[in-house]
Amino acid sequence: MSxxxxxxxxxxxxxxxxxLAAGEQDEPLRTLYRRYxxxxxxLGLQLLGDRGMAEELVQxxxxxxxxxxxxxxxGRGSARTFIFTLARxxxxxxxxxxxARPQERPRDFGSDxxxxxxxxxxxxxxxxxxxxxxxxxxLLSEKHREVxxxxxxxxxxxxxxxxxxECPVGTVKTRTYYAxxxxxxxxxxxxxxx
Amino acid sequence: xxDRRSAHPELAAYLLDALxxxxxxxxxxxxxxxxxxxxxxxxLEGAAELLGxxxxxxxxxxxxxxRVVAAVKEAAAAExxxxxxxxxxxxxxxxxYLRRERARGILGGWAPRLALAGAAAxxxxxxxxxxxxxxxxxxxxxxxxxxxxxxxSGDAGQATASVRETGLGRVILFESGDLPILPEGELYELWFxxxxxxxxxxxxxxxxxxxxxxxxxxDVRLHAAVDPAQFPELSVTAEPGDGNPERTGPEVLRxxxxx
Numbered sequence: 001m002s003x004x005x006x007x008x009x010x011x012x013x014x015x016x017x018x019x020l021a022a023g024e025q026d027e028p029l030r031t032l033y034r035r036y037x038x039x040x041x042x043l044g045l046q047l048l049g050d051r052g053m054a055e056e057l058v059q060x061x062x063x064x065x066x067x068x069x070x071x072x073x074x075g076r077g078s079a080r081t082f083i084f085t086l087a088r089x090x091x092x093x094x095x096x097x098x099x100a101r102p103q104e105r106p107r108d109f110g111s112d113x114x115x116x117x118x119x120x121x122x123x124x125x126x127x128x129x130x131x132x133x134x135x136x137x138x139l140l141s142e143k144h145r146e147v148x149x150x151x152x153x154x155x156x157x158x159x160x161x162x163x164x165x166e167c168p169v170g171t172v173k174t175r176t177y178y179a180x181x182x183x184x185x186x187x188x189x190x191x192x193x194x
Numbered sequence: 195x196x197d198r199r200s201a202h203p204e205l206a207a208y209l210l211d212a213l214x215x216x217x218x219x220x221x222x223x224x225x226x227x228x229x230x231x232x233x234x235x236x237x238l239e240g241a242a243e244l245l246g247x248x249x250x251x252x253x254x255x256x257x258x259x260x261r262v263v264a265a266v267k268e269a270a271a272a273e274x275x276x277x278x279x280x281x282x283x284x285x286x287x288x289x290x291y292l293r294r295e296r297a298r299g300i301l302g303g304w305a306p307r308l309a310l311a312g313a314a315a316x317x318x319x320x321x322x323x324x325x326x327x328x329x330x331x332x333x334x335x336x337x338x339x340x341x342x343x344x345x346x347s348g349d350a351g352q353a354t355a356s357v358r359e360t361g362l363g364r365v366i367l368f369e370s371g372d373l374p375i376l377p378e379g380e381l382y383e384l385w386f387x388x389x390x391x392x393x394x395x396x397x398x399x400x401x402x403x404x405x406x407x408x409x410x411x412x413d414v415r416l417h418a419a420v421d422p423a424q425f426p427e428l429s430v431t432a433e434p435g436d437g438n439p440e441r442t443g444p445e446v447l448r449x450x451x452x453x
Contacts, residue, residue: 045437
């Protein structure tokens with residue numbers, strides 16, 4: 001899958017991984033960070049549960065990416081899959097490490113064996129999907145995003161939403177409709193069949 | 195899209211379950227005899243369902259991008275140094291490093307000195323190797339800022355911090371002692387604080403987070419792109435692990451002004 005049009009920079013991910021493998025650091029790292037760093041941080045929050053570990057996951061994933069960039073083969077899968085696979089392995093290792101030394105972590109990570117289970121393929125894919133949806137929502141126009149968030153986060157009726165946005169209910173209805181259409185397009189651009 | 199269909203505006207509200215009971219029954223009656231609405235409902239129901247799965251908005255911490263780049267550069271420089279010293283490299287890493295990893299069962303457990311987690315362990319590979327090649331006192335560059343941090347209320351806890359520009363990015367050597375053990379889920383965060391910083395109107399940049407050991411001690415190396423000339427004071431807060439990158443927790447340590 002090529003990088004979605006809305007992501008920063010123009011070079012595609014495979015090219016950036018190639019430059020990283022060739023010894024360049026700044027630009028390819030920064031561009032890849034802007035494309036994936038936020039979602040990897042989100043993965044850390046969801047899978048590891050605290051900001052410190054989420055930040056650690058981002059750092060660890062990018063260190064691994066730098067080390068393994070030369071092993072990336074575009075013929076065998078997308079760069080995106082490659083990066084998320086590294087993130088998944090890093091998350092499993094971090095959980096395992098935390099489970100082995102419970103006194104050093106503020107939360108319980110269960111047994112060593114459960115690390116793999118807690119970050120199994122299906123759960124991981126679900127979390128990545130939810131973060132992709134978050135990413136799509138964040139790229140909507142302010143008005144579209146706002147009206148969808150109000151519907152979802154606060155359990156308000158359309159009348160209450162209209163009062164909050166200080167506009168007629170009819171406007172809320174049509175805006176919600178176009179916001180949902182726009183979200184569907186954003187999701188399709190990410191290869192998600194909403 | 196607007197011209198292609200005669201959008202029935204209730205449609206989205208119906209999918210998002212935001213209609214009042216009477217509007218809802220009315221729309222359901224309408225659906226039974228409106229083919230185009232039924233079709234559109236099918237088109238949009240997936241997006242409506244996915245919307246419900248998205249986590250609340252969150253943001254990665256400011257400065258994390260710079261810390262990621264700094265950590266990779268430090269690891270790369272350490273590798274070059276090892277190569278120059280004639281260490282054979284395996285898979286892009288000096289063999290000596292790999293042996294250390296295996297011996298410690300790395301990415302599975304480290305020596306107590308590094309068992310601090312948080313952002314410190316975030317640079318684990320780099321810190322490991324560079325810590326090996328370059329002791330703290332051997333780090334390149336001269337300190338830009340040396341500070342002692344104390345608990346403002348006279349509570350337990352103190353720390354020292356040394357900030358230096360190494361040529362590969364700014365490194366903060368931070369050691370703390372006697373910090374209270376935080377409740378589960380909370381973490382300590384180190385900040386560079388600029389003039390005029392208040393809780394309501396912050397002027398501070400995070401240098402990263404850390405978890406002290408069970409005795410409240412930590413000895414971590416953090417990376418930051420912040421210029422201490424502009425953010426000359428240091429502060430440590432206890433933050434809830436809620437994903438909010440802003441400072442929300444109480445201050446537990448602070449450097450003396452003008453230090």
